[in-house]
Amino acid sequence: xxxxxxxxxxxxxxxxxxxxxxxxxxxxxxxxxxxxxxxxxxxxxxxxxxxxxxxxxxxxxxxxxxxxxxxxxxxxxxxxxxxxxxxxxxxxxxxxxxxxxxxxxxxxxxxxxxxxxxxxxxxxxxxxxxxxxxxxxxxxxxxxxxxxxxxxxxxxxxxxxxxxxxxxxxxxxxxxxxxxxxxxxxxxxxxxxxxxxxxxxxxxxxxxxxxxxxxxxxxxxxxxxxxxxxxxxxxxxxxxxxxxxxxxxxxxxxxxxxxxxxxxxxxxxxxxxxxxxx
Numbered sequence: 001x002x003x004x005x006x007x008x009x010x011x012x013x014x015x016x017x018x019x020x021x022x023x024x025x026x027x028x029x030x031x032x033x034x035x036x037x038x039x040x041x042x043x044x045x046x047x048x049x050x051x052x053x054x055x056x057x058x059x060x061x062x063x064x065x066x067x068x069x070x071x072x073x074x075x076x077x078x079x080x081x082x083x084x085x086x087x088x089x090x091x092x093x094x095x096x097x098x099x100x101x102x103x104x105x106x107x108x109x110x111x112x113x114x115x116x117x118x119x120x121x122x123x124x125x126x127x128x129x130x131x132x133x134x135x136x137x138x139x140x141x142x143x144x145x146x147x148x149x150x151x152x153x154x155x156x157x158x159x160x161x162x163x164x165x166x167x168x169x170x171x172x173x174x175x176x177x178x179x180x181x182x183x184x185x186x187x188x189x190x191x192x193x194x195x196x197x198x199x200x201x202x203x204x205x206x207x208x209x210x211x212x213x214x215x216x217x218x219x220x221x222x223x224x225x226x227x228x229x230x231x232x233x234x235x236x237x238x239x240x241x242x243x244x245x246x247x248x249x250x251x252x253x254x255x256x257x258x259x260x261x262x263x264x265x266x267x268x269x270x271x272x273x274x275x276x277x278x
Contacts, residue, residue, distance in 0.1 A: 055091035183250035
């Protein structure tokens with residue numbers, strides 16, 4: 001055997017041994033854990049809390065104020081148990097609620113996905129306006145024009161002040177003067193004419209009457225004011241003033257006690273106190 005063949009044979013043996021050595025190391029090598037198999041991740045997933053839910057009755061679509069509620073406009077939806085308010089209707093407590101609520105009238109607007117609450121529902125065969133009135137409230141209609149209703153921009157569910165203007169006799173010189181006072185404040189408008197809501201956001205004709213939500217005493221005050229006032233004006237309030245504490249109602253109009261109820265009239269730049277009873 002010549003020298004060349006011997007060298008080739010030696011090289012082949014060395015190459016084969018090296019290949020065998022590498023293959024053996026690869027087979028014996030332990031695989032690295034994947035992220036899903038990492039012990040700390042497995043422990044974290046096992047400890048993750050499961051959110052408890054209850055099935056709550058919600059509006060499947062928008063239900064405008066005053067509309068009759070149908071079964072196909074309601075649905076049960078999962079709701080986090082920690083977020084279930086006391087006035088929500090839970091399926092576990094009221095499994096037949098959809099059937100029982102069908103035919104009720106919405107006393108307020110429900111938006112799609114909003115939980116149904118019994119406080120915004122009314123039942124019975126009464127009229128729509130009486131269904132909208134909260135317990136203990138009364139509805140009184142007041143004649144209005146564009147210039148006594150903020151140019152006609154007052155809409156149902158707005159808040160207004162009622163301002164009375166009338167002629168009184170100035171006790172200083174006996175002349176007749178016009179005086180004004182706010183007799184009711186922060187009053188909710190139930191309806192304008194017979195429209196209790198906007199019609200698809202479109203402009204409506206300026207109404208001739210505004211129906212106000214009042215307490216029995218406020219209803220008496222407004223009734224007296226309608227008889228003695230030369231003009232009653234609705235002053236539109238800002239939404240930001242809905243919870244602002246206001247002046248007391250003009251109870252003196254129904255009590256007959258006008259003491260300490262003075263009205264200031266500015267005449268030629270000089271304030272003059274007048275007696276509104278005269």
